[in-house]
Amino acid sequence: MASDTVATTLNDLPGTNVEEALVVDVNSTQWQDSFDVIVVGLGAAGVSAALEAKESGAKVAFIDRFEGGGTTARSGSVMYAGGGTELQERLGVRDDADSMFRYLRNEVQDAVKPATLKQFCEDSAENFSWVTSNGVTYSGDLFPRKTSYPVHGNSLYYSGNELAHEEEARPAPRGHLADGIKSFTAFGPAFIAPLIKSAKQKGVTAIRKTRVSRLLINDAGDVVGVEAQQMTAGAWTLFQHKMWSTLASYSQIYYAPAAKGFRLKLALLEKKFTKTVRYRAKGGVVLSTGGFILNKEMTEKYLPKFKRAMKLGTTGDTGSGMALGVSVGGIAERLGTATAWRFINPPVDWPKAALVNLQGKRYINEALYGATIGTKMMEENNGEAVLILDKTLYDDSVANLNLKNSRFVTWAQAKGAVRMARTADTLKELAAKCKIDPEQLVNTVDAYNAAARGENPDSLGKKQEDMRELTTGPFYAINMSVGKGDITSVISLGGLRICEGTGAVLNTSDEPIQGLFAAGRTAMGVASNAYVSGLSIADGVFSGRRAGKYAVKRANGDDVSADRRLPMTVDVKQDTNEIEGCES
Ligand SMILES: Cc1cc2nc3c(=O)[nH]c(=O)nc-3n(C[C@H](O)[C@H](O)[C@H](O)COP(=O)(O)OP(=O)(O)OC[C@H]3O[C@@H](n4cnc5c(N)ncnc54)[C@H](O)[C@@H]3O)c2cc1C
Numbered sequence: 001m002a003s004d005t006v007a008t009t010l011n012d013l014p015g016t017n018v019e020e021a022l023v024v025d026v027n028s029t030q031w032q033d034s035f036d037v038i039v040v041g042l043g044a045a046g047v048s049a050a051l052e053a054k055e056s057g058a059k060v061a062f063i064d065r066f067e068g069g070g071t072t073a074r075s076g077s078v079m080y081a082g083g084g085t086e087l088q089e090r091l092g093v094r095d096d097a098d099s100m101f102r103y104l105r106n107e108v109q110d111a112v113k114p115a116t117l118k119q120f121c122e123d124s125a126e127n128f129s130w131v132t133s134n135g136v137t138y139s140g141d142l143f144p145r146k147t148s149y150p151v152h153g154n155s156l157y158y159s160g161n162e163l164a165h166e167e168e169a170r171p172a173p174r175g176h177l178a179d180g181i182k183s184f185t186a187f188g189p190a191f192i193a194p195l196i197k198s199a200k201q202k203g204v205t206a207i208r209k210t211r212v213s214r215l216l217i218n219d220a221g222d223v224v225g226v227e228a229q230q231m232t233a234g235a236w237t238l239f240q241h242k243m244w245s246t247l248a249s250y251s252q253i254y255y256a257p258a259a260k261g262f263r264l265k266l267a268l269l270e271k272k273f274t275k276t277v278r279y280r281a282k283g284g285v286v287l288s289t290g291g292f293i294l295n296k297e298m299t300e301k302y303l304p305k306f307k308r309a310m311k312l313g314t315t316g317d318t319g320s321g322m323a324l325g326v327s328v329g330g331i332a333e334r335l336g337t338a339t340a341w342r343f344i345n346p347p348v349d350w351p352k353a354a355l356v357n358l359q360g361k362r363y364i365n366e367a368l369y370g371a372t373i374g375t376k377m378m379e380e381n382n383g384e385a386v387l388i389l390d391k392t393l394y395d396d397s398v399a400n401l402n403l404k405n406s407r408f409v410t411w412a413q414a415k416g417a418v419r420m421a422r423t424a425d426t427l428k429e430l431a432a433k434c435k436i437d438p439e440q441l442v443n444t445v446d447a448y449n450a451a452a453r454g455e456n457p458d459s460l461g462k463k464q465e466d467m468r469e470l471t472t473g474p475f476y477a478i479n480m481s482v483g484k485g486d487i488t489s490v491i492s493l494g495g496l497r498i499c500e501g502t503g504a505v506l507n508t509s510d511e512p513i514q515g516l517f518a519a520g521r522t523a524m525g526v527a528s529n530a531y532v533s534g535l536s537i538a539d540g541v542f543s544g545r546r547a548g549k550y551a552v553k554r555a556n557g558d559d560v561s562a563d564r565r566l567p568m569t570v571d572v573k574q575d576t577n578e579i580e581g582c583e584s
Pocket residue numbers: 040041042043044045046063064065066067068069070071072073074075076077078079080210211212213253288289290291312313314316317318320321491519520521522533534535536537538540
């Protein structure tokens with residue numbers, strides 16, 4: 001891992017608005033209130049930590065800078081789950097934890113230890129049941145084909161690259177899509193709103209409009225509480241704060257230029273109308289403040305290749321949780337890792353075409369998931385991607401583009417892209433129009449056609465059934481490059497190094513920082529290498545529950561040293577079999 005993607009001091013994390021930790025005397029400090037567990041940030045990870053801790057009998061509070069919900073509340077509400085979830089069973093899908101593990105390890109690689117991934121897969125069905133027991137509903141059917149996001153009425157679909165890895169793992173649909181509002185969309189709070197409601201009903205204390213700005217530690221360096229900036233002014237100011245934060249988070253997703261103005265208004269309110277408060281955490285503080293994609297300084301520093309992509313996040317995604325962890329000796333890593341999304345399906349025919357860069361070279365199996373394509377496009381191909389079709393494929397894609405198999409937004413964007421397509425009688429003329437290397441494009445399409453005819457295997461591993469020969473002119477080029485047509489968006493994936501057995505934040509010597517835990521996009525997790533739809537929320541549930549559970553154990557004075565090295569055997573070839581890195 002390159003050292004410039006690691007942060008160990010607050011200077012390494014500019015723009016987070018977090019102060020160095022403060023040593024306090026627990027007994028003489030004026031605490032606003034005291035809890036067993038304080039969860040900082042209420043997204044998928046935070047609500048899971050809070051609920052888990054509450055269900056274990058602890059006194060729990062969440063603190064959120066805004067209303068709670070975070071980026072999770074603006075997400076597609078897809079949770080990646082498998083191993084025989086109740087929804088898979090209802091819809092007659094056969095799956096098991098081993099197949100899920102065999103598939104996911106291609107995506108997750110070394111972001112977590114194999115044993116942790118195995119645990120994630122083995123816990124998956126139970127985590128899904130836990131989510132439904134807390135009110136999230138899934139009443140739809142199975143969408144049996146590959147798509148970037150299924151049409152209304154479907155709750156389960158192939159949300160990753162499962163169908164491209166059939167040889168290694170039996171594929172199963174694992175994208176679990178929470179019920180949305182009628183036929184409109186599941187985008188938004190479908191997943192998280194019921195969980196927040198459940199947390200409230202179970203007695204989790206809500207502390208909103210409060211930004212945690214530093215950690216409080218004792219002489220030994222253990223985390224004992226948090227200091228925060230709390231909105232104080234009257235009802236009208238609080239209403240404005242809610243309004244600007246809601247508008248900022250919606251507009252960042254749907255019309256990003258407007259979001260800046262709303263964020264500025266928020267910053268002014270927060271500057272003028274806050275007071276400093278302190279809350280005591282006896283067992284632990286869980287950091288679950290999301291990622292850092294809306295922190296301009298950090299994205300410029302760590303994600304320069306993704307600069308031109310649309311930043312997909314909400315106002316709280318400033319990396320403040322990572323900075324809080326680093327302020328007490330933690331280490332944030334993989335800060336240069338991100339996922340960029342460039343979906344080319346639907347229409348179902350587009351992935352059968354050839355996607356090239358401006359050198360005229362293909363660089364990815366076009367049938368793969370949009371985040372796999374987009375990340376490769378941004379990281380290795382200067383954000384360039386032009387889809388080459390022949391007349392037959394183009395006509396089919398236009399004919400198959402309808403609202404029966406794609407959602408309105410996808411349909412509208414694809415319609416626009418089709419209209420903007422360039423066309424020419426020959427590939428060479430088309431290349432000239434698109435500033436693509438003409439000789440190379442002809443060679444690329446020749447090789448592609450040979451593989452489509454089954455004369456030789458595709459160099460990028462695309463299955464013959466996913467390919468179509470491109471022979472009938474005129475030819476068409478649809479520009480998929482960043483900033484063209486449909487949106488390419490990006491989220492950050494790096495986070496704090498944690499003990500994978502307990503969720504405790506580790507210091508640079510790989511020892512747990514007492515009283516501090518992290519989860520979701522603030523921490524390293526199963527989604528920290530690559531993303532397929534639903535993996536971030538699923539990781540939030542898995543890591544959030546783990547952090548909540550161990551924060552309570554610490555509050556109860558339980559000995560968790562054995563759990564720090566879980567003796568889990570991974571029955572797959574010679575994979576390692578222990579969770580390491582947090583012995584002390
Ligand atoms: C449009 C879109 C669609 C997506 N679709 C999916 C999907 O379907 N499935 C999936 O798995 N992923 C999806 N993602 C990604 C996913 O939503 C996020 O990665 C995930 O929700 C992050 O969850 P989290 O709990 O880590 O953080 P968040 O949900 O962002 O929650 C963090 C919370 O912390 C609060 N906070 C931040 N700083 C502070 C502070 N200093 N003090 C107090 N509070 C603070 C914030 O206000 C926020 O409420 C999508 C993302 C977007 C933008």
